[in-house]
Amino acid sequence: MSPSPHGEAPDGRSPDDRCPGVLRVFPAADGGIARLRFPGGRLRPADWTALAAIAADHGGDVHLTSRGNLQVRGVRDEELLRRRVDEHGLLPSASHDRVRNVIASPLAGRLEGHHDLGDLPERLDAELLARADVTALSGRFLFGLDDGSGDVLAHAPDLAAVAGGPGRPVRVYVAGRDAGIEVPPGDAATVLVDAAAAFARGAEGTWRVPGSGDLHDLVVGTLSDHERTSAGATDPRPTTAVEAPPVGWVDTADGLVTLLAVVPFGVVPARLAEFLGAVERPSTVSADKVIGVHGLTEGMAEQVVRVLAPMGMIFDAASPWVEVTACTGLPGCDRSLTDVRYDAADAVRRGALPVAGPQHWVGCERGCGYTGRGARVRATVDGYRVDRSSDTP
Ligand code: SF4
Numbered sequence: 001m002s003p004s005p006h007g008e009a010p011d012g013r014s015p016d017d018r019c020p021g022v023l024r025v026f027p028a029a030d031g032g033i034a035r036l037r038f039p040g041g042r043l044r045p046a047d048w049t050a051l052a053a054i055a056a057d058h059g060g061d062v063h064l065t066s067r068g069n070l071q072v073r074g075v076r077d078e079e080l081l082r083r084r085v086d087e088h089g090l091l092p093s094a095s096h097d098r099v100r101n102v103i104a105s106p107l108a109g110r111l112e113g114h115h116d117l118g119d120l121p122e123r124l125d126a127e128l129l130a131r132a133d134v135t136a137l138s139g140r141f142l143f144g145l146d147d148g149s150g151d152v153l154a155h156a157p158d159l160a161a162v163a164g165g166p167g168r169p170v171r172v173y174v175a176g177r178d179a180g181i182e183v184p185p186g187d188a189a190t191v192l193v194d195a196a197a198a199f200a201r202g203a204e205g206t207w208r209v210p211g212s213g214d215l216h217d218l219v220v221g222t223l224s225d226h227e228r229t230s231a232g233a234t235d236p237r238p239t240t241a242v243e244a245p246p247v248g249w250v251d252t253a254d255g256l257v258t259l260l261a262v263v264p265f266g267v268v269p270a271r272l273a274e275f276l277g278a279v280e281r282p283s284t285v286s287a288d289k290v291i292g293v294h295g296l297t298e299g300m301a302e303q304v305v306r307v308l309a310p311m312g313m314i315f316d317a318a319s320p321w322v323e324v325t326a327c328t329g330l331p332g333c334d335r336s337l338t339d340v341r342y343d344a345a346d347a348v349r350r351g352a353l354p355v356a357g358p359q360h361w362v363g364c365e366r367g368c369g370y371t372g373r374g375a376r377v378r379a380t381v382d383g384y385r386v387d388r389s390s391d392t393p
Contacts, residue, residue, distance in 0.1 A: 019139025032075030040121025049277035336363030
């Protein structure tokens, strides 16, 4: 199996999980790729400052990934990279380098119907770090913490907890589907990690929890010590949350403001990362590659837009960049038939996108980074072909 420049390959069995980490830098045509995990996509200002310094040492940019992680490309000095990561405390456990893939709803607790997740991402991370029996999980195994809005469930995490609101239990999902099991919020981290450990023991080279079969049943069976609700496995995805725009200005329940933004192709230049650190507010990155800056007063939010929009952050929900993503393509990936990002950017510039709505452009049939959302625009020797999600493997 040939490597992709993301260190990824299609879902399924493989003896060789190529997902990068800090300690396992993946070789690509434009240098090494190192990936850093921030469970729940939650970043402190100091994290952006550290990422800016690391990116400045290497390719010059920080790249958002479809698992809510951050990576740098063009790594040529792995020793320097690890030293910087250590200096900033961004790798708490060498043995857990690639297993801390946790996405969480960025608006949790900030809007009506977006239930507060509290410190559940941090508790889940602590539980993972405390356990030696999860270190064999693949770098693609994904935990999700959903605030009841369904935004995280849309990414079909292998194991997810969905908040039910104040005083209510959380509901557990397996392979993106309701397992019909509810647990007290205080137990959720342990329950998810127990199930992940059972999967790791039985996985035998499988990277993700399948939607059915023995391995799926093994994971669900691990949960059966906990209370099973009468609702059964009916997949009642929550629908009560106030809908927020995909990007833009969000007045939050606490009277403050959250700003949501994208950057073209999820690429954050080191200087922009430095400025995000200088805002000195908590922020998030999502699996949809949306950056959230939270807890702003109106005055601060206006200033952030004024300073960061000219640096490439897009706060306009009508921008095509909200819907257009792309794999690496040439020159970073030598499997690519073309410079996909140039072509996609050119189509955006000319108002000539080949399809309406969300679309992910790829340079070959491998389809790296395509999450099933919207269309896949795939380079072929005869030009680009649009695959709808129903056509794709
Ligand atoms: S061209 Fe794109 S889809 Fe193909 S291997 Fe490279 S990054 Fe992946």
